[in-house]
Amino acid sequence: MTATGPAREAASRAAADVSRTTLPEQPRGQVLPVADGAAGTWSVPSWAGLWPAALCLAPLGLLGVAAWFGRWVRPSADEWCFLPVVRDQGLAGMIGKFYLGDNGRIANAVMVWAYAKPGVAGHQWFGLVSGTVMLGILWAVTASALRRAGLTAPRGVPLLVASMVTAVFLFATPNTYKTFYWPASSVSHTMAPVLACAAALPALWARSRTGRRAATAVVLLAGLCMGTLSEEASVVVIVVMSAVALLARPVFPGRRRAAVRVWCLAGIGGTGIGTLVLFTSPGARIRRGRFGTDGVSFLAPDPLLGALRDFGHILGTLLTTWAYLGAVAAGVLLGLLVRGGDGRRVTLPRRWPLFGGAGVLVFLLAGYLCTVVAYPVFGRSVVTSSRIWNDYLLLFLAVLVGAGALLGLALGRRARRSGAVRAAGAAVCAAVCAVVCVALTVPLGRLEGDMRVRAVAWERQDRWMRARAAAGARVLPYTPLRVAGMVEPFRHHGRRVWPNTCVADYYRLDRITYAPRVP
Numbered sequence: 001m002t003a004t005g006p007a008r009e010a011a012s013r014a015a016a017d018v019s020r021t022t023l024p025e026q027p028r029g030q031v032l033p034v035a036d037g038a039a040g041t042w043s044v045p046s047w048a049g050l051w052p053a054a055l056c057l058a059p060l061g062l063l064g065v066a067a068w069f070g071r072w073v074r075p076s077a078d079e080w081c082f083l084p085v086v087r088d089q090g091l092a093g094m095i096g097k098f099y100l101g102d103n104g105r106i107a108n109a110v111m112v113w114a115y116a117k118p119g120v121a122g123h124q125w126f127g128l129v130s131g132t133v134m135l136g137i138l139w140a141v142t143a144s145a146l147r148r149a150g151l152t153a154p155r156g157v158p159l160l161v162a163s164m165v166t167a168v169f170l171f172a173t174p175n176t177y178k179t180f181y182w183p184a185s186s187v188s189h190t191m192a193p194v195l196a197c198a199a200a201l202p203a204l205w206a207r208s209r210t211g212r213r214a215a216t217a218v219v220l221l222a223g224l225c226m227g228t229l230s231e232e233a234s235v236v237v238i239v240v241m242s243a244v245a246l247l248a249r250p251v252f253p254g255r256r257r258a259a260v261r262v263w264c265l266a267g268i269g270g271t272g273i274g275t276l277v278l279f280t281s282p283g284a285r286i287r288r289g290r291f292g293t294d295g296v297s298f299l300a301p302d303p304l305l306g307a308l309r310d311f312g313h314i315l316g317t318l319l320t321t322w323a324y325l326g327a328v329a330a331g332v333l334l335g336l337l338v339r340g341g342d343g344r345r346v347t348l349p350r351r352w353p354l355f356g357g358a359g360v361l362v363f364l365l366a367g368y369l370c371t372v373v374a375y376p377v378f379g380r381s382v383v384t385s386s387r388i389w390n391d392y393l394l395l396f397l398a399v400l401v402g403a404g405a406l407l408g409l410a411l412g413r414r415a416r417r418s419g420a421v422r423a424a425g426a427a428v429c430a431a432v433c434a435v436v437c438v439a440l441t442v443p444l445g446r447l448e449g450d451m452r453v454r455a456v457a458w459e460r461q462d463r464w465m466r467a468r469a470a471a472g473a474r475v476l477p478y479t480p481l482r483v484a485g486m487v488e489p490f491r492h493h494g495r496r497v498w499p500n501t502c503v504a505d506y507y508r509l510d511r512i513t514y515a516p517r518v519p
Contacts, residue, residue, distance in 0.1 A: 052333065053156030055430050058437040059163035059326075063131050066171065066444055070127030070181060072451035074120060074458040077487040078184040081502035086116040104281030107229040107274075111187040126183045131170070134194045138162035141197050144204035146338070151346060153338045164330040164433055165397050169390070171440045172323035176447055177484030178387040185387045192233035193394040196226055203263055212259050219263055220270040227274015232370040232391035234271050239366040240395065241267045247358055250351055293376040303375050311371040313383045315364075318396060326436035329429040331401035335408020336426055348409045356406060359399045367392040447484065454483045457518050464519045469507050477515030478503060490514045 075083060085093045091113045098109035115122040115129075139162035146153060170190070173179045179190050199222035202215035227234050245264040248257045278284055298304075318324070338346055349355060370392050374382050382388065411425050458481050465476055478500075480488035489500040494514050504512050 050156075051430065052154055052160050052337070055433060056156055056160045056163055058434045059160075059167040062167050062171065062437045062440060062444070063135065063163065065441065066176075066180065067128035067131055069444070069448040069451065071124050072448065072455040073123045073127065073181050074455050074481075075123060075506075076481075076483070077182070077499065079116070079123065080489075080499040080506055082112050082116050082184070083119065084502065084505040086113055087119075098283055100282045101286055102283045103287045104278040104284035105188070105228055105230070106277070107225045108188055111191075111229070112184065115183045115187075123183055126186070127181055130183075130186055130191055131166070131180070134169075134191065135162060135166045137194050137198045137201075138165055140201055141204070144201060148204045150341045151338050152341055153334065157334060157337055160433070161330045161334055161401060164326050164436075165394075165401060167437060167440065168323055168326045169394055169397055171444060172321055172326075172436075173390070173393070174317070174386040175484055176444065177451070177486065179390055181451070181484075182387075182486065188230045189232065189387050189390040192226065192230040193236060193391055195229075196222070196233060196237050197394075199223075199226075199267065203260075212263070216263050216266045219267040223267045223270020223272075224274040224277075227271045227276070228278050229274075230391060231275065231278065231373050232388060234275050235369045235373055236366045236392050236395055237271050238268050239362055239369065241271075243358060243362045247354075250354065291377045298372055298376070303372065306380075307371040307375040307382075308368065310375065310380065310383045311368045314371070314389060315367070318389075318393070323436050323440060324397065324400060326433050327397045327400040328404040328407075329432035329436075331404020331406075332408040332411070332429045333404075333426060333433075334401070335405040335410075336412050336422055336429075338405075338409075345412065346409060347413055348406065352406055356403060359402055363392065363395050363399050366395055450483050454481050457481050461518045465507050465509075469509060474510040476507070476509055476512055477519065478512040479515045479518045481518070 082094070085097050089096075091110070094109040094113040094116075095106055098105050098112075115126050118125070139159050142162050143158040146158060170176065170180045178185045180186060199219045202211070202218045206212045206215045223237065226237055241264040245261045245268075248260045248264075252260050340346055367389075370388070371382055374385075374388050378385055378388070408425075412422060457479075461479060461481070465478070468476055478489060480490050482488050482491075487499070489497065489503055489512065500512055504510060
């Protein structure tokens with residue numbers, strides 16, 4: 001009994017000696033890897049949870065400034081024709097106009113009615129509303145995908161990725177006005193691919209059989225709407241979902257594989273049915289007749305080769321637009337900072353060449369097929385009509401983010417024992433994101449000046465024409481007010497009259513004549 005105390009004290013001293021020799025002091029914020037070295041754990045340093053959220057201010061500030069500039073947007077081009085129909089006939093009139101006479105895009109007609117119903121104010125608010133919706137969807141998809149994969153990231157990283165992608169998607173394009181500010185183009189080619197991403201959210205959130213069934217029903221309905229919203233976006237959806245269904249075996253475990261394939265088939269089927277409704281509509285037939293493409297085969301050698309040549313030119317433009325490095329940098333940051341749910345370091349997937357190669361091939365196939373679909377109508381101008389690139393541009397940016405994430409995982413693996421290397425890589429990527437956002441403000445500022453000048457002249461002419469029309473005038477002069485290559489009456493020195501009659505309808509006139517200066 002008397003020896004128990006000294007023995008216990010000696011055992012305590014021995015344990016302390018062992019702890020001092022086998023557990024050396026660890027760097028702050030880092031846990032040393034376990035013995036196998038491949039499944040080591042590490043905790044993100046405290047600073048990593050703060051600066052990604054602060055870095056979000058750069059793309060979010062750019063988006064906010066662009067939305068504020070939207071107050072200078074005024075109707076032009078197709079909107080001259082939409083506004084009188086919405087004013088006089090409402091939603092039913094817009095659906096009839098699109099389905100029976102224009103292009104067959106029923107869902108497009110509903111979205112046009114939504115922003116055209118408030119008149120000019122709807123055009124001014126469109127940038128803020130659409131930008132917020134797109135950012136929210138991409139943020140939710142990024143965060144949900146990480147959570148579904150069992151991964152975590154410091155606070156602010158999913159928002160940083162989503163906001164950088166949104167910023168370069170909207171403002172690195174050759175024509176930001178037609179991409180972001182022109183509602184008629186945005187609903188068909190800019191918002192369409194982002195809305196397609198939203199259809200994946202119920203599948204990412206589903207945890208039960210009921211949830212998976214609901215996700216399948218949602219993607220079926222979303223496919224029907226997408227098919228009657230944008231032909232090119234529908235092509236992208238079908239290509240991407242086909243690739244996911246084919247790659248389900250190496251990506252998803254057995255029990256989830258069947259559900260993923262059913263979900264993909266539902267999306268493909270819904271999109272196909274919607275596209276068929278659009279293609280067989282009276283409006284689509286009239287449109288094909290107007291452009292002389294009725295009966296033209298997409299599989300003929302000339303359009304296939306022409307589309308391949310022009311897609312090559314488009315691809316060259318995309319690959320040489322340095323601002324898209326912002327998406328790569330955001331992906332690298334994601335790869336550097338992401339970790340497993342239990343804090344373990346995430347390594348490169350064993351089949352990363354398969355996933356990376358599949359992403360590139362899917363983008364190339366989708367982009368080429370979109371060019372094939374647009375080529376009969378646009379011809380060689382498909383190279384300069386950058387607004388129709390947006391249907392597959394978001395997929396291009398997703399591939400860039402994925403490539404950046406793989407690069408970040410590779411760098412993290414090499415630098416797992418050196419926090420300084422990780423910090424240096426993160427600092428470089430953060431600098432790239434900031435520089436891209438600052439650089440994109442320069443063309444945006446020039447565009448704002450052009451929009452402001454047009455808005456002032458538009459308002460003056462609008463007040464004058466309304467006053468004269470109210471006084472009983474039936475024919476009035478009109479001065480075309482152009483911005484960012486938008487279509488106005490009397491273009492090409494008066495030889496092209498569209499949309500002259502739409503402007504006359506807007507002011508309740510019989511016709512308009514050309515005037516060199518605003519009254």
